Amino acid sequence: MTVRVDSTQPRRSDVTRAAILRAARERFASDGYERATIRAIAADARIDPSMVMRYYGSKEGLFAAAAEFDLRLPDLTHVPPGRFGDVLVRHFLARWDGDETLVALLRAASTNPGAAERMRGIFADQLITAVATFGGDPATTARRAGLVASQILGLAFTRYIVRLPPMVELDQEELVSWIAPTLQRYLTGQPES
Amino acid sequence: MTVRVDSTQPRRSDVTRAAILRAARERFASDGYERATIRAIAADARIDPSMVMRYYGSKEGLFAAAAEFDLRLPDLTHVPPGRFGDVLVRHFLARWDGDETLVALLRAASTNPGAAERMRGIFADQLITAVATFGGDPATTARRAGLVASQILGLAFTRYIVRLPPMVELDQEELVSWIAPTLQRYLTGQPES
DNA sequence: ACCGTAGGCCAACGCCTGTTGACATACAAC
DNA sequence: GTTGTATGTCAACAGGCGTTGGCCTACGGT
Known part of the structure; x- marks a missing residue:
């Protein structure tokens, strides 16, 4: 009988699992949750659709695995x-260009309740936590984090999803010079400055 | 033979057409483009799905009619x-609470290319035009309008779509006091102020 | 009163979806 | 070498989708 002794040792199917995840992220990012079909993802990964079910249980399970996301806030x-503000904008721009997971999450969150819930979780667990380390009145931490999210996600939405021409064309330095002061004020300023 | 003499005179089916549009906006707003089925919309409007096809041709045609949207910029x-900045934030908040069309458009634009295209059109035809009337250097008009859109749509996205708790809980006056200065700087300020 | 037409319903088509279970193959342990 | 398990394919299911065409009904001009 074959018994798995060490659950951390690599499985023979790991390359397949990784291929599925990569294809899933691409499809979810470009098509959104409902248009990204398991059949298309499986075709991209060059395996049978039933493998996706075996390894990830369901489409929701696959999305949950593909949308695992760490903001890696500095x-x-x-x-x-x-x-x-300056550091944050640069960090987010770099994080998005190097990983399409957030675009997938953003697209899916618009129509899929589970994805929206995950987005709220990332916000609560990662962004609020990071903002809290700045010091400042704890009573306003969540509010400041929410405002930061509104500008950061609005930037992502207009630049990567709707693709408003001016927002696509602006280069990183111009974006930073406009957006950084906004985040700075949300983080450390007072309303109606 | 019955000939329609005056094409502007009310048709007998106008109430049905309006019921379909109202139901469509609700469904598109709450479910997004692909989850909002013609069958569900027809059921809400208490008519047969085939009527939707007769009056609007296709699902895309229905969406195009339902997502007609005028920002009514002051x-x-x-x-x-x-x-x-102050006037603009107040205007947008009022405009959204009174009309779910924009939420429908926002949700649909994430996954439907046609809806994204319409969003770009509204942006170009209405927001850029309004920003241009402010005066200021015409070369920067589109850029300023894009930045305004990024914050306004980010506000809508976090408040009405993802529903981040802090952004939902903030009342209108608090929102205005935080967001108005941002728009003000995007419209009339300089980068890296 | 007639009759053409607009309004409306019903049943069905063809397609695509997520998901399932039966079957083949290749690896690893004994 | 044998055997059990992991990996993978294939075919099919049941349901939902947008869309179509035929049919009935009721209105409104003449």
Whole structure:
């Protein structure tokens, strides 16, 4: 009898699982949750649709696995408080261009309740936590994080989803110079400044 | 033989057409383009699905009719330049709460290319035009309008689509006091202020 | 009163979807 | 070498989808 002794040792199917995940992220990112079909994802990964079911249980399970996302927010305790906005915008722009998972999540969150729930989770677990490390009145932390999210997600939405021409054409430095002051004020400023 | 003499006179089916449109906007707003089925819309309007096809040709045609949207941007030529941001945020918040068409458009634009195209059209035809009336360097008009769109749509996305708790809980006055200065700077300020 | 037409319903088509179970093959342990 | 398990394919199911065409009904001009 074959017994798996070490559950962390690589499985023979790991390359297949990875291929499925990669194809799934691409399809979810470009097509959204409902238009991204399991059949298309399986075709991209060059395997049978039933394999997706075996390894991820269902379409929802596949999405949950594909939309696992770590913002990798930088440690800001050693950044001058006046540069929070600048550092954050640069970080997000770099994070998005290197990983299409967030675009997938953004597209899916518009129509899929589970994806929206995951987005709220990422927001609560990662962004609020990071904002809290800045110091400042804890009572306003969630609000400041929400405002930051509104501008950051609006940037992603107009640039990567709707593709408004001016937002696509702006290069990184111009974006930073416009958006960083906004985040800076949301993080450290007062309303109606 | 019955000949329609005046094409503007009310048709007997106008109430049905209106019921279909109303149901369609609701479904598109709450479910997105692909989950909003013609069958469900027809059931809401208490008619047969085939009527939708007769009056609007196809699902795409129905969406095009349901997503007709006028931002009704106010005339800002008689508003003090320092209050542009304030007036704009209030206008958008009021416009969204009174009409779910924009939520429908926002949700659909994430997954439906036609809806994204319509969103770009509204942006180009209405927002850029309004921003242009402010005066200012015409070369930067589109860019400023794009930045305004990024914050406004990010606000709508986090508040009405993803429903981030802090963004849902903020009342109108708090939102205005935080967001208005952002729009104000995008409209009349310089980068890296 | 007649009759053409617009309004409306019903049943069905063809297609695509997520999902399932039966079957083949290749690897790894004994 | 044998055997059990993991990997993978194939074919099919049941349901939902947009869409179509035929049929009945009721209105409104003449």
